[in-house]
Amino acid sequence: MTNRRRFLAVPYIVWMAVFVIAPIVLIAVYAFASRDGAFTLSNFSAMGTYLSVFSRSFLLAIISTVVCLILGYPLAVIFAHETSRMQKIMIMLIMLPMWMNFLLRTYAWMSILESNGLLNRALAFLHIPPLNIINTPAAVIIGMVYNFLPFMVLPIYSVVVKIDRSLVEAAQDLGGSPAAVFRRVTFPLSLPGVLSGITMVFVPAVSTFVISQLLGGGKEMLLGDLIEMQFLGTAYNPQLGSAISLVMMIVVMIFMYFMNKFGEGEDKAVLM
């Protein structure tokens, strides 16, 4: 690119500076400050007590990401092999729920999973004993999978659809079984999409708080709840909230670094 065109990047750089870099700098400054504004590390030493919250959040996010991948990958591959007309319709159907407000969609799951909700009424009709899902971690995972599945399907689809069909045909002509073709050709080529999908699901899942509040019954805190509590809770403590946010960002970054390593050698996915 010539230097002359660089000015085109100015609006985005300004945007980044004001809404991405400045807030992160602010978080870092707050994280190392005491209530009086003096430098301190106490916000980080207090973090040990929240270890269980960190591990629960990461566990639930990992489970949701894996479920999204298992559900989303075949879906994306099937889409990619449909006629282009069919593809448009299917992508539309995947996107459709996203046009509705996120909160409304989560509320809807509340009334589906409730003890006397739609699901249990349907089960009762079929003479199957009711399921107690609402207010458990299972409900939180269902909510996350439902809300984040499109973010898994779309990146995988957009990579798989561009895979050169002749490569797959060449593998078949050379005598590769369907499983071998998938394992050695299709899957490696789709990896950038998979990695983007994992990132786009995992990152929002690890910091969600509305879903855990509405579907988890507020009984077990996730990172998002913990951070929210520092800003909007009884003991207004944005310093501790910033420190927790910072640690969360660093842990996510480490996680993503290893994901990137895993994908190395293939076409690099844009992860962060």
Add this chain to the structure above:
Amino acid sequence: MKKIIGILLALTLSLALASCAAKEANPQTTAQEVNVYNWGEYIDEIIFDDFEAETGITVNYTTFQSNEEMYAAMKLGGTDYDVIIPSDYMVERLIDEDMLEKLDFANIPNLSLIDDSVSISAYDPTGEFSVPYMWGTVGIIYNSAEITDEITSWSSLFNSDYAGQIIMFNNPRDAFGVAVKYLGYSLNTTDETQIRAAYDLLIEQKPLVQSYDMDTIYDKLEGGSALIGVYYAGDYISMKENNPDLKFVLPTEGSNVFTDVMCIPKGATNKANGEAFINFMTSTDIAVRNMEMTGYVSPNGAAAEIYGDGLDVEDYVIQFPSQDALSRCEPFLNLPQATLDLYSQLWSDLKK
């Protein structure tokens, strides 16, 4: 790289400064407005038209969901409200932190309509900063079709017979309030032993609790997905219209009586308009309309009487508890930071 970051920061700063300067330059352009910040579902919004017709001042209305949310919004800056309506203990905190303007009561003649018993209170001892808007109590709401035992005490919320049917408040101050009152202590205790005793009780209660909620308590009790919970008397009146099986009890151990209060934040742009709005809200007919809409009780004695006349005996007792019952209730007061931190710590321990 350092250079770039430096430039970006300088840019951000100059943008921020520019926006401040722009604000300084023309404070008069919004003279005929009043920016009001209130709890959600806590006013009859049609009265804004009446206010505009009467005074020519347009109301810009914003809502918050908790005192703490309001506090954080004010603290982080960038807000420009002329009237805020937080609760008692939060007003005390705002006064302590010098975040409120003194009111000019020459602009609020309707103050004389407010009952003295409500207007003089611990949260604003000199009475210079605030005018009460509504008050109410917290109690137990239960489904009498499913729970046939007589409910009188907070102990019901710790009763294993109702396992999986209990709903608790989802914030430390209110949830601990239930436990502390059950144990017979003050809502405003700063004694760590008492607070830890309440914590132990909440830990024991946790397996029985269906969920910790705030706004959704309303739907869950009304719709019958939970049978017993803690909530506000004012909302009970509207919940009962949709589910007549619901009953409200002010527990014998006493409870929380709260007052939500109108005040003006420091540096409000339209202070006089804010005072005009507070005066309007305090007038008898507007107070009646707000009471009928929200189900909470105005401290305007004449208005409360008109509203009370429209209630049946059962609801009347709930909305206007006896002096004896009220004497066992307490308002929340602002607590020292150390106690707030303890609450916050124990609350996250409870949910670990």
